[in-house]
Amino acid sequence: MSEAFIRCEKLTKVYRKGDQEIVPIRDLDLEIARGAFVSLMGPSGSGKTTLLNLLAGIDSPTRGALHIGSNDLARLSRGALAAWRSREVGIVFQSYNLVPVLTAFENVELPLLLQPLSRAERARRAMEALDTVGLGDRASHFPSQLSGGQEQRVAIARAIVARPPLLLADEPTGDLDRESADLVLALLASLHRDRGTTIVMVTHDPEAAARADTLLHLDKGRLAARESRGAEAAR
Amino acid sequence: MMRLLPFDHAIRNLGRSPRRLALLVGGSALVSLLVLGAVAFSRGLETSLGASGxxxxxxxxxxxxxxxxxxSEIAPGVTDALATGVDGIAVLAGQPLVSPEIHAALPVSLSGEAVGSEGEAPEAPPVLVRGxxxxxxxxxxxxxxxxGRWPRPGADEVAAGPEALARVGGAAAGAREGATLLIAGQPFTVVGTLHAPGTAMHGEFWMRLDRLAQLTQRTTRSCVVVALGDAEFDDVDALVATRLDLExxxxxxxxYYARLAEFFAPIRALVLATAILVSCGAALGGLNAMYAAFASxxxxxxxxxxxxxxRTAIAVSLAIESLVACSAGALLASLIAVLFLDGAAVRFSMGSFALSVDATAIAAGLLSGIVLGVVGAIAPIIRCLSLPIPIALRA
Structure with a gap:
């Protein structure tokens, strides 16, 4: 059995909306192995995106423990979390979230500004990432000059350029047509296969989910079902 | 160690958003220009009065x-009393430099100026005429x-300061030497052009003392100016203090001009206060524009x-953008002020002075731009950074 890379113990997230208490994640126990490709599925409001935000360190748990690698995220300060994200996590958003005034190259280069790299090294790695997603020839294009599928591939290049061990994707194909979605999913699969990147992907799309080797079904903030394909990567 | 975004990232962001850049630069330039104009007004008045005496x-x-x-009205005999009663007064060609003068605010207009719709003479502005x-x-x-030349004794002639001529509309009408002016309803010919930039005299008409006395039907003088030479001011002061008959x-x-500057202090304060209030209004507009630019x-x-x-790295980068844009606006305002405001005439009641865009005025303009850049960035930065990241990502 593989070593657990992500470990959630009694993980709970509570939001308050006026007098109302919303609990999108409730006492969740979960382990994900290093190098796994996991799809998170579930109905709207089941806590998929909240769990992804917690895993990304952009939201903090109310109770419980969340370990990723050797880090206990619940104990990290805001600044330490930011530094951890820059080293360990790549995030792909449903609506790409590219900076509109920056070119594809400059968007991809952004995470490298946090690394102690020379300008030349940054340029080399940014171009390498763009080549990986097949957009080396679109480096000087602005997001507005790219199609949705191309924008998402740029976003993936940005997410992987710092070579993080964990890639989190929130509905990466949600805004794309089938052809573009297939391209993006193939890209994620190859990153998982070739680089051993641990991928956690939130999706509503069964076809997209089928690319993963583990499917986790969330319902009302709890793990409702677990489905493994091939090697057991998630427990 | 915290890593900041590179400086050129902020500059690049600004350059890639021309509309946002124009908003920031324009707002800052407007605020800076208002502050600069007010300070130039104050400095111009101060400098003009300071240089006049x-x-x-x-x-x-x-x-x-x-x-x-x-x-002021003093007897003609005061002139001789001073010339003979104070030792050491400066002398030129054997004559003591004691200058009796009449200063009168008289209505001056261009001869032949159109009358009003109901046939009445247009109201001529009062301008200082010095005999x-x-x-x-x-x-x-x-x-x-x-x-040209100086006016001759007894002649209907004046020398005109350029600002005085402009004040009565002569500059616009192309009036120059040879033109006829109506001073207190009587025609006078301009025979010379005065040059006294930066002083109150740049905005005066000068005619011979005897002619102005006749025109104003007075026998008294307004004042006597004494070039002290080797004499002390106390000598003059002692003489007029002991000669009570001189009154x-x-x-x-x-x-005298320092006191005059004090007299105008409330006006300067009013101008500054007005400019500050208007600047505050413009600054609020600028802040609103900046808030919108950043909040988006x-x-x-x-x-x-x-x-x-x-968060610190992002705040610093946004602040740099704001500071650079607002500083550019302040520099633009300074350039506009130097090109178009410096030396521009401000005319009031009987006189005029030139706006002075000096180092103090430019420093005030630049400072206002910098302050706007820093203060204006605070609220939107707080707004941007106070939102939880998941909410900001969906904004």
Whole structure:
């Protein structure tokens, strides 16, 4: 059995909306192995995106423990979390979230500004990432000059350029047509296969989910079902 | 160690958003220009009055008229009393430099100016007309004749300061030497052009003393200006203090203009206060524009945070953008002020002075731009960074 890379113990997230208490994640126990490709599925409001935000360190748990690698995220300060994200996590958003005034190259280069790299090294790695997603020839294009599928591939290049061990994707194909979605999913699969990147992907799309080797079904903030394909990567 | 976004990232962001850049630069330029204009007004008035008087001249005028030489009336005999009673007065060609003068605010208009719709004469603005004798050239070295000649005694002639001519519309009408002016309803020919930039005299008409006395039907003088030479001011002061029959007081010419500057202090304060209030209004508009410009970037800021940039790094980058844009606006305002405001005439009641865009005014303009850049960035930065990242990402 593989070593657990992500470990959630009694993980709970509570939001308050006026007098109302919303609990999108409730006492969740979960382990994900290093190098796994996991799809998170579930109905709207089941806590998929909240769990992804917690895993990304952009939201903090109310109770419980969340370990990723050797880090206990619940104990990290805001600044330490930011530094951890820059080293360990790549995030792909449903609506790409590219900076509109920056070119594809400059968007991809952004995470490298946090690394102690020379300008030349940054340029080399940014171009390498763009080549990986097949957009080396679109480096000087602005997001507005790219199609949705191309924008998402740029976003993936940005997410992987710092070579993080964990890639989190929130509905990466949600805004794309089938052809573009297939391209993006193939890209994620190859990153998982070739680089051993641990991928956690939130999706509503069964076809997209089928690319993963583990499917986790969330319902009302709890793990409702677990489905493994091939090697057991998630427990 | 915290890593900041590179400086050129902020500059690049600005350059890639021309509309946002124009908003920031334009708002800042407007605020800076208002502040700069107000300070230029204050400095111009101060400089003009300061340059108009010399500490080496004593001004003798009627007791009780220390604040206004136009209201002063002293007997013609005061001139001789000073010339003979004070030892050491400066002398030129054997003549003591004692200059009796009449200062009168008289209505002046261009001859042949159109009458009003109901046939009445147009209201002519009062302009300071100075009656002089030849000693005036020596006691007022700031004034020289740029062209033409000095008016002759008894003649219906004037020398015109460029600002005085402009004030009565002569500049626009192309009036120059040879033109006829109506001064207190009587025609006078312009025979010379005065040159005394930066002083009150740049905005005066000068005619010979005897002609102005005749025109104003007065036998008294307004004042006597004494070039002290080797004499002390105290000598002049002692003379007028002991000769009660002269009914005069003495002060240095620079003191007189300093008092005049004090008299105008409330006006300067009012102008500054108005400019500050208008600037505050413009600044609020600028702040609003900046808030809108930055608030629209909530999602971008959320993305940067998600990528691992710290809040301080993002705040510094946004502040640099704001500071650079507002400083550019302040520089633009300074350039506009130097090109179009510096030396521009401000005319009031009987006189005029030039706006002075000096180092102080430019410093005030630049400072206002910098303050706007820093203060204006605070609220939107707080707004951008206070949102939880997941919410910012969906903004």
């Amino acid at each position: 010399l500490a080496t001249n004593a001004l003798v005028l009627a007791a009780g008229s220390e604040e206004s030489v136009e209201r 002089f004798e030849p000693a005036a050239f020596a006691v007022h070295p700031q004034v020289r004749l740029a062209s 005069s007081v003495a002060m240095t010419e620079s003191d 970037r909530v999602r971008e800021v959320g993305t940067l945070q998600a990528l691992g940039f710290g």
